[in-house]
Amino acid sequence: MAVTGAVLLVFVVTHMLANLKIFVGATALDGYGRWLHSLAEPALGHDGFVWIARVVLLLCVALHITAAVQLTRRAHRARPFRYRHRRPVLGGYAARTMRWGGVVIALFVVYHVLDMTVGVLNPNGIAGQDYRDITASFGRWYAAAFTMIAVLALGPHIRHGLCGALRSLGVPIGRGRRVVDAVAIGVAVTVTAGFLSVPLAVLTGMVR
Amino acid sequence: MRFTLRIWRQRDRDDTGAMVSYPVDHVSPDMSFLEMLDVLNEELVRRGEEPVAFDHDCREGICGACGMMINGMAHGPQRATTACQLSMRHFADGDTITVEPWRARPFGVIKDLVVDRSAFDRIIASGGYVSVPAGSAPDAHALPVSTSSAEASFEAAVCIGCGACVAACPNGSAMLFTAAKATHLGLLPQGQPERYVRAAEMVRTHDELGFGGCTSMGECTAVCPKSIPLDVISRLNRDLLHGQP
Ligand code: SF4
Numbered sequence: 320m321a322v323t324g325a326v327l328l329v330f331v332v333t334h335m336l337a338n339l340k341i342f343v344g345a346t347a348l349d350g351y352g353r354w355l356h357s358l359a360e361p362a363l364g365h366d367g368f369v370w371i372a373r374v375v376l377l378l379c380v381a382l383h384i385t386a387a388v389q390l391t392r393r394a395h396r397a398r399p400f401r402y403r404h405r406r407p408v409l410g411g412y413a414a415r416t417m418r419w420g421g422v423v424i425a426l427f428v429v430y431h432v433l434d435m436t437v438g439v440l441n442p443n444g445i446a447g448q449d450y451r452d453i454t455a456s457f458g459r460w461y462a463a464a465f466t467m468i469a470v471l472a473l474g475p476h477i478r479h480g481l482c483g484a485l486r487s488l489g490v491p492i493g494r495g496r497r498v499v500d501a502v503a504i505g506v507a508v509t510v511t512a513g514f515l516s517v518p519l520a521v522l523t524g525m526v527r
Numbered sequence: 528m529r530f531t532l533r534i535w536r537q538r539d540r541d542d543t544g545a546m547v548s549y550p551v552d553h554v555s556p557d558m559s560f561l562e563m564l565d566v567l568n569e570e571l572v573r574r575g576e577e578p579v580a581f582d583h584d585c586r587e588g589i590c591g592a593c594g595m596m597i598n599g600m601a602h603g604p605q606r607a608t609t610a611c612q613l614s615m616r617h618f619a620d621g622d623t624i625t626v627e628p629w630r631a632r633p634f635g636v637i638k639d640l641v642v643d644r645s646a647f648d649r650i651i652a653s654g655g656y657v658s659v660p661a662g663s664a665p666d667a668h669a670l671p672v673s674t675s676s677a678e679a680s681f682e683a684a685v686c687i688g689c690g691a692c693v694a695a696c697p698n699g700s701a702m703l704f705t706a707a708k709a710t711h712l713g714l715l716p717q718g719q720p721e722r723y724v725r726a727a728e729m730v731r732t733h734d735e736l737g738f739g740g741c742t743s744m745g746e747c748t749a750v751c752p753k754s755i756p757l758d759v760i761s762r763l764n765r766d767l768l769h770g771q772p
């Protein structure tokens with residue numbers, strides 16, 4: 320869980336930073352896309368790097384979901400009788416929404432790949448025209464809304480996931496716990512804000 | 528004070544059990560929750576009914592025998608307090624109070640509010656000990672222990688094995704208990720030889736017994752009557768990773 324989550328987090332942060340290129344302009348964004356596809360081309364051929372990354376990410380997603388399903392099933396098996404009266408004492412929002420938030424994120428990722436990568440659900444959908452794909456997609460309010468819902472689910476997921484992953488690795492102890500918590504919130508807020516900015520910018524006409 | 532109690536009644540392990548409501552009167556605000564149950568039981572005995580079975584021993588918050596879900600919270604609404612130390616003044620006159628046994632598959636209900644916590648003994652038996660050469664008592668200062676280790680160890684060692692952490696955990700995990708028992712030994716020189724084997728063995732037994740996996744929800748530490756911090760779980764994970772080949 321921790322290791323696959325870490326890989327996915329690195330990807331998510333990179334993806335968020337790359338998205339911000341949209342504010343520089345169409346040439347910058349599309350240029351970045353071309354660069355990414357040609358990365359390590361002499362060794363791996365065109366798109367080689369991208370395909371390796373896709374396979375690794377897909378593997379991480381599969382393992383991440385498998386681990387989550389296993390934990391959920393263990394939890395159900397460990398408490399077959401439910402309490403008649405149950406009040407969460409602490410139950411932080413982030414901790415409680417890991418499972419359903421994860422489902423929302425997974426569904427979004429499927430849609431997002433069909434929209435932006437494969438292009439079949441995109442009104443523009445032309446490879447290499449990343450900028451136009453994005454503006455065309457988020458020009459539809461429901462696509463922008465779905466994206467923003469998924470991003471808002473992702474924030475708490477990262478926050479709790481980062482804390483939990485570090486605990487699995489034995490990191491937060493004593494005062495370190497506060498530091499870890501602050502870092503997790505910082506990363507979560509930055510990623511959420513970064514991802515929200517693109518659909519918001521398209522919706523408000525800042526980027527067109 | 529008077530209350531309406533909704534209590535889980537179950538004749539034996541095989542009974543399906545059900546919630547039963549009882550009115551209870553003449554409760555003083557100074558009574559503990561268990562004393563309030565005593566008042567109810569006296570009344571039930573007078574009427575010729577079966578009294579409500581619940582575990583208790585010291586009644587001063589140190590043995591870990593008592594424990595029940597009170598209004599959906601392990602040991603009731605007061606933080607860092609066992610059910611036996613919870614006083615009735617924390618409830619409002621006329622309240623309806625729901626009382627249920629701990630719920631986890633490894634903790635079977637024996638009768639009413641009494642659950643079988645021998646699963647904890649099995650976790651302890653699998654590694655929660657130190658091996659020391661028997662013989663004459665060692666010199667008091669033969670083994671130096673740093674203040675920070677002593678304090679961290681003691682913070683974990685105050686676990687009374689009540690099971691509230693399991694009862695409150697949405698995953699039904701006993702990781703707080705297991706980690707408290709593993710790390711209070713692992714922080715002291717006497718616990719070093721078996722340190723990493725202990726961590727691995729205790730977690731393996733924990734999982735085999737059917738407790739759920741920890742997802743860092745933090746419910747356990749919130750209800751723990753001894754306020755054991757989640758730090759113990761970090762320490763246990765550290766020992767687990769260290770012990771891996
Ligand atoms: S860790 Fe706390 S809640 Fe769990 S058994 Fe020990 S004292 Fe009880």
Ligand code: FES
Nearest residue numbers: 584586591593611
């Ligand atoms: S009866 Fe001993 S801790 Fe409550």
